[in-house]
Amino acid sequence: MPIWMELTVLMLVAYAAGLALGWLLWKGRRKGSETDG
Amino acid sequence: MAAISRETLAVTLGAAIVVAIAVAGAGATGPRLAASLSEQAKVAIKQAGGAPVTARFTTANGWPTRHPLLSGGETLGEGTRARVARAIGAIPGVADIRWADGTTLAKGTEATPRPAVCQEDVAGLLRARTIHFEEGSSRIDQASQTLLDEVAAALRPCLGSIIGITGHTDSSGPEPGNLALSRLRADAVRDALLRRGIPADGLRTSGVGSRVPVEGLDPDDPANRRIEFSVVATEPIKPTPVDTPGPR
Numbered sequence: 497m498p499i500w501m502e503l504t505v506l507m508l509v510a511y512a513a514g515l516a517l518g519w520l521l522w523k524g525r526r527k528g529s530e531t532d533g
Numbered sequence: 534m535a536a537i538s539r540e541t542l543a544v545t546l547g548a549a550i551v552v553a554i555a556v557a558g559a560g561a562t563g564p565r566l567a568a569s570l571s572e573q574a575k576v577a578i579k580q581a582g583g584a585p586v587t588a589r590f591t592t593a594n595g596w597p598t599r600h601p602l603l604s605g606g607e608t609l610g611e612g613t614r615a616r617v618a619r620a621i622g623a624i625p626g627v628a629d630i631r632w633a634d635g636t637t638l639a640k641g642t643e644a645t646p647r648p649a650v651c652q653e654d655v656a657g658l659l660r661a662r663t664i665h666f667e668e669g670s671s672r673i674d675q676a677s678q679t680l681l682d683e684v685a686a687a688l689r690p691c692l693g694s695i696i697g698i699t700g701h702t703d704s705s706g707p708e709p710g711n712l713a714l715s716r717l718r719a720d721a722v723r724d725a726l727l728r729r730g731i732p733a734d735g736l737r738t739s740g741v742g743s744r745v746p747v748e749g750l751d752p753d754d755p756a757n758r759r760i761e762f763s764v765v766a767t768e769p770i771k772p773t774p775v776d777t778p779g780p781r
Contacts, residue, residue, distance in 0.1 A: 499597050508548065
């Protein structure tokens, strides 16, 4: 496997993990604000 | 609906940017990394005694890679090939080693290299050089320590076999003393190998005094003072996963 492909896969996985984490945080915060309101 | 489309677009655009950064980054650093790994592999191959082997760090398309393809080692014994693969696998950054001629080592199949290969490797080492002892003593000469390192490395592929270490002396001096000395010398070599990580249960020592001189030599020739190794029982080893290490 060429280096560019390995790096692409690695960075896409990191990007997806970042997105998932961000979405979970956003969802949690939204749920919390709904309860408070 | 429009909001979802905007989010999808943002995520897709983000992914495209990530891919672009990865490709550009690999383009900028990949060739240098592959060249560096290639240089280190050359040194490792030389040190492992696999001189005809070459490690190619480019794919069939010419792209730099961390997964080397080894070629040119067709004439080498399995022990030496395993040693070369291990040496290259130990270089930080190298992953998933393969042999161009497709071997048991690369694919991890059930082939069984002959343990006698170790005996040949060790005999080859000791053909040109000898483990020296201080005169009348079982203390190994300081200059022979490097040779013992190499002997231990050559024996490592044979772990699981029983390795015989036989001490010999020349015929000067009384034979009972020679016999005892030859045993002590064999024991000293065994102890030195133990210190180098060869397990004790695979080593058997014996001494034959001056009874078995080197063929063609006078019994009193000092060249008869020597240590011989033999693989006296065999338990075939299987190719190790070291040959195909995972990404680091």
